Structures are given as C-alpha cells and as structure tokens.
Amino acid sequence: MVVLICLSRVFLLSLVLLFSFTDLCNSQSNSNNRSIEYLKLRLLHKDPFVSPAQALSHDYHRLSVLFSSLQSRKALKAPVISGASTGSGQYFVDLRVGTPPQKILLVADTGSDLVWVKCSACRNCTKHEPGSAFLARHSTTFSPIHCYHPACRLVPHPLKHQPCNHTSLHSTCRYVYSYADESKTSGVFSRETTTLNTSSGREAKLRNLAFGCGFRISGPSVSGASFNGAHGVMGLGRGPISFSSQVGKRFGNKFSYCLMDYTISPPPTSYLMFGEEPEPIITRKPIISFTPLQTNPLSPTFYYIGIKSVTVDGVKLPVNPSVWAFDRQGNGGTVVDSGTTLTFLAEPAYRQILTAFKRRMRLPRTAGAALGFDLCVNVSGVSRPRLPRLSFRLVGNSVFSPPARNYFIDTTEGIKCLALQAVNSPSGFSVIGNLMQQGFLFEFDRDRSRLGFSRHGCALL
Numbered sequence: 001m002v003v004l005i006c007l008s009r010v011f012l013l014s015l016v017l018l019f020s021f022t023d024l025c026n027s028q029s030n031s032n033n034r035s036i037e038y039l040k041l042r043l044l045h046k047d048p049f050v051s052p053a054q055a056l057s058h059d060y061h062r063l064s065v066l067f068s069s070l071q072s073r074k075a076l077k078a079p080v081i082s083g084a085s086t087g088s089g090q091y092f093v094d095l096r097v098g099t100p101p102q103k104i105l106l107v108a109d110t111g112s113d114l115v116w117v118k119c120s121a122c123r124n125c126t127k128h129e130p131g132s133a134f135l136a137r138h139s140t141t142f143s144p145i146h147c148y149h150p151a152c153r154l155v156p157h158p159l160k161h162q163p164c165n166h167t168s169l170h171s172t173c174r175y176v177y178s179y180a181d182e183s184k185t186s187g188v189f190s191r192e193t194t195t196l197n198t199s200s201g202r203e204a205k206l207r208n209l210a211f212g213c214g215f216r217i218s219g220p221s222v223s224g225a226s227f228n229g230a231h232g233v234m235g236l237g238r239g240p241i242s243f244s245s246q247v248g249k250r251f252g253n254k255f256s257y258c259l260m261d262y263t264i265s266p267p268p269t270s271y272l273m274f275g276e277e278p279e280p281i282i283t284r285k286p287i288i289s290f291t292p293l294q295t296n297p298l299s300p301t302f303y304y305i306g307i308k309s310v311t312v313d314g315v316k317l318p319v320n321p322s323v324w325a326f327d328r329q330g331n332g333g334t335v336v337d338s339g340t341t342l343t344f345l346a347e348p349a350y351r352q353i354l355t356a357f358k359r360r361m362r363l364p365r366t367a368g369a370a371l372g373f374d375l376c377v378n379v380s381g382v383s384r385p386r387l388p389r390l391s392f393r394l395v396g397n398s399v400f401s402p403p404a405r406n407y408f409i410d411t412t413e414g415i416k417c418l419a420l421q422a423v424n425s426p427s428g429f430s431v432i433g434n435l436m437q438q439g440f441l442f443e444f445d446r447d448r449s450r451l452g453f454s455r456h457g458c459a460l461l
C-alpha cells in the first residue's frame with residue numbers, strides 16, 4: 001500500500017503549526033543572528049572498510065529493490081512517497097534522541113519525508129539489546145502527538161484505524177508510512193528533543209522534533225542486510241514532516257552535503273549541513289552551478305531536476321528531452337536521491353548512453369551480466385585506463401560533469417563496470433544516485449527552489 005501526502009490548504013495550515021512547535025534552543029548563541037547558526041552533522045558510511053566486492057553486493061540488493069519499486073509503481077497508480085531504495089542508502093547520520101540522549105543512527109534520505117526511529121516500549125529495558133532501538137519510556141521528553149492535533153494530519157494513517165477520540169488523552173496519532181517497494185514503518189507520530197552538534201562543536205537542542213516512533217517495521221528497504229545497523233530514516237524530502245522542513249525555518253531553509261568517495265583509504269569525512277557558514281569563514285567562494293528544482297505535484301517529496309542533454313566524450317546524444325521530464329500524470333522525471341546508490345536512467349536514454357560507451361571503449365570487455373551490469377571492462381595491467389566521459393547539461397544551462405569514478409565501479413580487482421541501470425517501466429523515473437554525486441557539494445536551496453553543485457565545494461564542509 002502506498003499512501004500519499006497531498007499539500008492542500010489544510011495541510012499548509014498545519015505545516016505552519018508544525019513549524020511553530022519546533023524550536024531550536026542553543027543557549028550559547030545569539031538567536032537573532034541567523035548567520036552564525038548552522039548545523040553540521042557528520043555523515044557516516046555504513047562500513048568504511050567494506051571491500052568493493054561487498055559494496056557491490058549491497059548495491060545489487062538495493063538495485064533489485066529499485067527495480068521492483070519502479071515496476072510496482074505503475075500498477076499502484078499512485079505517487080510514491082519514497083524514492084527507490086530508501087533506507088538502503090549508504091550514508092548515515094548519528095543523532096542523540098531523547099532525555100537523557102540515546103544514540104541513534106539514521107539513513108540520510110532525500111527521497112522520503114518522514115523521520116522515524118525504531119522504537120521499543122519496554123519499561124525495564126535491561127534485557128533489551130543495547131542500542132537496537134529507541135527506548136521511548138526511558139526518555140522524559142518523549143511525547144506522543146494526539147490524534148486530534150493538526151500535526152497528525154500530515155502523516156498517512158493505517159487503513160483500519162479508529163476514529164480519533166478527541167476527549168481521550170490517550171488517543172495517539174497512528175501512522176503508517178510506505179516506501180516504493182512496499183516496505184513499511186508504522187507506529188506513533190511523536191515528538192522528541194534531539195541533540196545535535198553545531199558548527200562550532202557545541203551541542204544544540206532541537207525540541208519537539210516530530211518523528212515516527214516505529215513499532216512495526218517490514219520490508220527489504222527498511223530492514224535486513226541493506227539497512228544494516230540503522231535505527232531508522234532521516235527523511236530530507238520536500239514535504240512538511242521531513243527533517244529539512246522542520247529545521248529549515250531556523251537555518252534558511254537550505255541544506256547541503258558532500259558525499260565523499262568511501263573507497264578512498266582512509267575514508268574522508270562526509271558532512272550534512274543545515275544552513276550556511278558565515279561569510280568570514282569562506283575566504284574564497286567556490287564556483288557553484290545552479291539548476292532549478294522542479295516540483296511534481298503528484299510526488300511532492302522528490303527533488304526533481306531537468307536534464308536538457310547528455311554527452312559522451314563531448315558528443316551530444318540524440319535523446320528527446322521529454323525522456324527526462326515528468327508528464328502531466330506525474331510519471332517520469334529525474335530525481336536527485338541520496339538514498340539510492342546507483343544511477344537509474346529512463347529508456348531510451350540508457351540504451352543510447354550504453355551504446356555510446358560501448359562504441360568509445362577501447363579496453364577489453366568482460367562479462368558483467370551476472371553482476372547486473374551491461375558493460376564491464378578489464379583494466380588489469382592498465383595503469384591509467386581511459387574511460388569515456390559522461391556529462392549532463394541541465395536546465396539553467398549548468399553542466400554536471402562527474403569524474404569517471406562516479407559512474408564506473410570496481411566490482412573485483414581490475415574489473416570496472418558502468419554503474420548505470422535502465423528504467424524500463426514507462427511510468428518509472430530516473431534517479432541520480434549517491435555514487436554519481438560523490439565528491440561534489442550539493443546544496444538544496446528550498447526557498448529559491450534550486451539545486452547548487454560544485455566540484456570544489458567539499459573543502460567548505
């Protein structure tokens with residue numbers, strides 16, 4: 001079951017209310033000076049020492065999740081909440097939730113909205129495996145949202161739920177949140193105090209963060225191997241309940257991240273930042289390119305961008321621009337998602353790119369079908385293998401030219417595979433995955449509705 005959140009006027013009203021319940025208290029900083037307040041969270045990789053082969057098996061797992069989601073999307077005939085393999089992404093945020101704070105690891109996901117945490121209601125949790133869930137009863141600041149509260153209208157409810165009894169103090173707001181592959185989390189929509197690190201290393205308390213306290217969790221993208229170690233998801237989508245929406249008001253409604261190449265040893269640190277660093281720290285502003293964020297009313301969660309053309313080694317491919325765009329029914333489009341690893345491209349763009357790569361490839365080809373890839377080359381003994389260059393011209397005339405390591409992955413020693421996948425379903429959408437985003441600063445400017453990116457921006461974060 002896929003449930004959708006529509007932004008009607010009623011919801012917009014509650015959105016304002018939701019914001020007013022969320023306030024950030026940082027005793028040491030001057031709350032009137034916005035520019036000095038920003039949040040800088042470390043992004044952790046699931047397993048920094050993962051070998052490429054293991055990484056691939058995770059990718060492969062995610063990939064099948066994406067395939068099934070894209071295929072089911074048409075049948076469901078409803079906009080999906082989450083991009084693709086939500087929950088199986090590789091970048092995690094470490095948060096402190098509750099009072100006293102409990103350490104929680106969440107998947108950073110721009111392809112979904114809800115912030116949720118695996119919850120346990122046990123009172124005496126001594127027997128409970130430590131760190132396996134958020135222990136709501138061990139926190140003095142945990143408070144379930146009442147079903148009559150306007151904030152409760154922002155979450156999808158279970159199909160069979162009792163009507164809200166507004167005279168009963170104990171009628172909580174029940175939610176069920178479904179991902180594209182029908183993975184689900186359900187529980188009680190609640191509020192909690194979150195402790196975060198600010199730029200200066202000081203801790204800031206975010207009170208009344210609305211989140212899902214998840215008691216039932218099912219499906220491959222939110223449990224199992226690909227979710228390995230995470231306690232939930234930090235939805236960073238565009239909907240009112242996402243983390244970025246809730247903290248946005250406070251931090252200029254802008255967030256950015258830099259996903260560093262985790263195969264580098266030792267792995268560099270990646271950051272997720274809300275707000276902007278004050279000007280004095282930025283001695284030399286890097287050149288940032290911008291492309292407008294497009295809004296699909298039928299999938300209000302996603303950050304859509306527009307692709308005008310694609311080139312391989314500077315040669316423009318004859319792809320009709322409509323291949324990248326969403327139609328009147330909200331199908332298709334191109335989404336930037338931190339929670340999907342590989343990049344998924346709609347047909348016939350994928351086929352054309354693949355053909356161009358095959359034609360230009362001078363290295364010996366090797367079988368990759370077993371791994372799920374259409375093009376693999378043997379680079380053993382080649383000191384600097386020359387790989388064709390892929391480049392996207394975006395709406396607004398900016399050009400995104402990722403380095404080859406963002407779209408070729410080492411599957412085994414000496415074997416590189418083109419890390420692109422085809423989207424075959426006519427209603428499926430293209431996804432620029434996190435591998436493709438590595439090494440770039442991405443800035444999601446929600447007020448100005450634009451996406452900034454910079455090859456030289458990571459030094460800033």
Ligand SMILES: *[C@@H]1O[C@H](CO)[C@@H](O)[C@H](O)[C@H]1NC(C)=O
Nearest residue numbers: 032033034035036278279280
């Ligand atoms: C905010 O702080 C910065 C740096 O400390 C300072 O340059 C700026 O003038 C302050 N702005 C306001 C409105 O106080």
Ligand SMILES: *[C@@H]1O[C@H](CO)[C@@H](O)[C@H](O)[C@H]1NC(C)=O
Nearest residue numbers: 121122123124125126127137
């Ligand atoms: C919880 O455990 C403590 C110490 O083991 C015990 O004293 C207390 O009675 C227990 N409370 C409940 C509700 O079981």
Ligand SMILES: *[C@@H]1O[C@H](CO)[C@@H](O)[C@H](O)[C@H]1NC(C)=O
Nearest residue numbers: 164165166167168169170171
């Ligand atoms: C609503 O809750 C009140 C107080 O708990 C109770 O007296 C009443 O019967 C409930 N109403 C319904 C329709 O369940």
Ligand SMILES: *[C@@H]1O[C@H](CO)[C@@H](O)[C@H](O)[C@H]1NC(C)=O
Nearest residue numbers: 094095096195196197201203
């Ligand atoms: C903030 O950073 C410090 C130092 O890195 C760390 O000890 C602390 O646990 C962090 N706090 C939170 C809330 O992440």
Ligand SMILES: *[C@@H]1O[C@H](CO)[C@@H](O)[C@H](O)[C@H]1NC(C)=O
Nearest residue numbers: 366367378379380381414415
């Ligand atoms: C790759 O090429 C090397 C020699 O150039 C060869 O020894 C090796 O077996 C090849 N690997 C595959 C998987 O084809």
